[in-house]
Amino acid sequence: MRLKDKIALITGAGSGIGEATAKTFAREGAAVVVVDLNDEGGQRVVAEIRKAGGTAEFHHADIGKPAEIEHMIAFAEKQFGRLDILHNNAVFATVGHIGDLTLEGWQKTLDVGLTAYWYATKCAIGVMLPRGRGAIVNTASVSGLAGDYGLGAYNAVKAGVVNITRVTAIEYARKGIRCNCVCPGPIGTPPLLRMEDSRPDIVGRIKEAIPMGRLGQPQEIANVVLFLASDEASFVTGAFFVADGGLWAHSGMPSLTGQGPDW
Template sequence: MTARLLEGKIILIVGASTGIGADAARVFARDGASLVLAARSEAGLRTVADELTAAGTPVAWVTGDVSVGADVRRFVDTALERFGRLDGAFNNAGLTGAGMLHDVSEEDFDRIMAVNVKGVWLCIREEVRAMSGGGGGSIVNVSSIGGTRGSSGMGAYQATKHAVIGLTRTAAHDNGPAGIRVNAIAPGPIETPMLQKTREAIPGGVEARIAATPLRKAGTTTEVGDAAGWLLSDRASHISGVVLPVDGGFSS
């Protein structure tokens, strides 16, 4: 019998209480990982953790704000205290936001940058700290197809997702000698509560993008989790610094 893709791995998921993060947790559990779940919402985390624990997956969970360094350190320390090491991390926490760049408030700009950019940097920093002493590991950051191109109406969000790609590629260079792989996934439209907010903010925008997608559909959170799980696994052992589109062919 072939071993499951993440058998024996200790994986941290940041932004695990809903949407892509929650379903990635289900995918990683299916594939044999033990999990540390982190997010701001205690209620959401409890729901996911209780479900997976009942199904036999070893799970720890911790609440906190990804833009606060002490909180992110607790995320990683929870993995080390509960499981003794950290093999992989899926940095998924993020905010969306719509509006022309010249209409975005300074407060909104600062908040989306704090979560989507500073938060990813803090996660990488703490995860590298844990992995460097344990023989390496794999980090997957969530960017977006919006981080690979320009379009009107979501400029601040797109700027953060461009930044995530820059952080990913730099971290791959910085940490490759320690055996740490760093990659990103770039989802197109994925059916989540966040996508519904975009539909409401930009009427017709999501449907136009789906219509321009070769597969003619939005993706699912499970499909994103499958892609991330493969990058976290040993089957992607010589892949680092890559931005993998999960977009139904939209970027092709």
């Protein structure tokens, strides 16, 4: 087991990538604190982990509220005595071109996607430092490495997540705390699956743009998070790990040979 006896907290673990990561961590021996503002999703994930023989507790929190972040870290400590792994993963994203975004949408995207990641990291460091060890894994995105039409606030947030990962890594590298991030490409989680139902044309074009020609699966991101959180990544810190079916490797330039992506 790759996370035997570790204590892990995952935000946004009631669905999608966070759910896959929570189940993977539990299978690998960690006790998992499943955090979500969606009680139904979070409790379902905990029940499924327990049914499979794992250890998990649900904690309701809206990570857009700093006091709730303090409570969630305190809950992990109270429940399990310490915290070894923090996976910042929950998200809110407003959609619209830069000139059309509202201040409210921009602010909420930053509060949940960036400020919360920093504040949870700050609170977790307070718990990890006395033991001189810990691993933090942030969910960034390929949207943190380049721009997307209509996702300006999210792009700013994810670029911020990539860089706060680096700062956390260098500042705590000699204190036993590692910090890395994963940059997924388009993944088949509920938001994209819902879009596939309502706008199959858009999701069809997304798949076409991905060299592998398909969406990623949540498990394919959980596998990366597992590596980064585990002691196997003991010399890895400050890294961003792209898992996107080749999307970010493409410059966006159309084929000079006229041959399409399925050539």
